Amino acid sequence: QSALTQPPSVSGSPGQSVTISCTGTSSDVGSNNRVSWYQQPPGTAPKLMIYEVSNRPSGVPDRFSGSKSGNTASLTISGLRAEDEADYYCSSHTSTSTYVFGIGTKVTVL
Amino acid sequence: EVQVVESGGGLVKPGGSLRLSCAASGFTFSSYDMYWVRQAPGKGLEWVSSISSDSTYIFYADSVKGRFSISRDNARNSLYLQMNSLRAEDTAVFYCARSSGHLGSFDIWGQGTMVTVSS
Numbered sequence: 001q002s003a004l005t006q007p008p009s010v011s012g013s014p015g016q017s018v019t020i021s022c023t024g025t026s027s028d029v030g031s032n033n034r035v036s037w038y039q040q041p042p043g044t045a046p047k048l049m050i051y052e053v054s055n056r057p058s059g060v061p062d063r064f065s066g067s068k069s070g071n072t073a074s075l076t077i078s079g080l081r082a083e084d085e086a087d088y089y090c091s092s093h094t095s096t097s098t099y100v101f102g103i104g105t106k107v108t109v110l
Numbered sequence: 111e112v113q114v115v116e117s118g119g120g121l122v123k124p125g126g127s128l129r130l131s132c133a134a135s136g137f138t139f140s141s142y143d144m145y146w147v148r149q150a151p152g153k154g155l156e157w158v159s160s161i162s163s164d165s166t167y168i169f170y171a172d173s174v175k176g177r178f179s180i181s182r183d184n185a186r187n188s189l190y191l192q193m194n195s196l197r198a199e200d201t202a203v204f205y206c207a208r209s210s211g212h213l214g215s216f217d218i219w220g221q222g223t224m225v226t227v228s229s
Contacts, residue, residue, distance in 0.1 A: 001172055003154065034214025038155070045205060045222060046147075046155065051215035089155050093214035097169050099145075099157035 004029065004090055004102035011108040012080045020105045022073040022090030028100050030071035034093035037066060037075045040104075041086040049088075050075060077107070085109045112136035112218055114189075114206045119223030126196050130223060132189035132206030137218075140164075140184035143209040145216055146191050148202035148225075158204070159191065174200075196227045 005023040012018040022029065022037075029035055033053045038046035048057055050066040053073060063078045073092075077084055090102040118130040132144070146158040159180040160169045168180055179192040189206055203222040210217035 032214070034212075036215035038216075040155075045219040046216075047219070048210060048215055048217045051210055051212045051217075055212070057210065057217060087154075091155075091157070091214070091216075097160075097167070098171065099160070099214070101147075101155040101157060104154040 001094075001098060001100055004092060004100055006088075006090060006102040006105045008103070009106045009108065011110055012077075013110045014080055014082065016080050017076060017078045018080060018107060019074050019076045020088055020090075020107070022075070022092075022102050024071050024073075024092055024100070026071060027096070028092040028094040029068065029073055029090075031095045032093060033068070035066070035068060035073045036091045037064075037073075038089045038091065039084075039086045040089065046089065080109055082109050114208060114218055114220040116204060116206045116220040116223040119204065119225045121226045121228065122196055123229050124197060124227055126227070127192070127194045128196065128225060130191040130193065130204055130206075130225070132191075132220060134187045134189065134208070137208070139182075139187040142211070144182060144189045145207045145209070146180060146189075147205045147207055147216070147219075148200075149205070149222070150199075150202040153202075156202075161189070193225070196225075198227050201225060201227050 037050040040046045054066040207216035208218040
């Protein structure tokens with residue numbers, strides 16, 4: 001149950017786009033479409049941003065989008081805004097019915 | 111309002127035990143799979159355990175298998191985590207989370223309860 005690989009940090013200026021990658025294996029990310037993404041501002045609980053690779057829950061802006069290719073999933077934030085500054089985690093259901101999270105990526109808005 | 115509220119955290123000595131509770135409200139608790147996720151200070155999220163809506167299916171992370179036990183009482187709208195043989199590395203904020211209804215994602219999270227394992 002090794003954590004999924006994410007870049008420790010990404011940054012961008014307001015209005016720009018940033019993409020966070022999430023790399024796993026054929027036993028987790030590559031085995032199904034049950035990849036989700038969570039946003040966690042400092043001192044708060046995580047918030048679901050994307051489920052099943054590319055679907056947004058009600059209330060999540062369409063600036064957030066997800067995709068997947070093979071063992072790597074990605075989250076793109078378009079039109080970056082100051083309030084997007086937070087830690088972001090990917091998660092995947094695995095072939096053994098467990099879950100694994102990514103190590104987390106800190107998004108900084110310059 | 112749909113919410114889950116954790117309780118039961120605290121300071122415990124290595125080797126000790128603690129029972130966490132999660133009170134659910136605002137939704138039909140018995141219809142949802144539930145989860146425990148933890149976050150060590152300054153670290154990332156770690157899935158701990160899952161339980162299906164009717165308690166038929168239960169899963170644990172390797173790091174807690176044999177020491178932690180998840181359960182639920184649908185009549186009381188409550189989720190539990192019995193933690194035994196606690197270690198320093200179990201120190202974390204423990205979150206209760208609800209399945210979004212789409213397998214693999216958690217849409218309702220509590221504010222978390224802090225568990226500190228230290229002598």
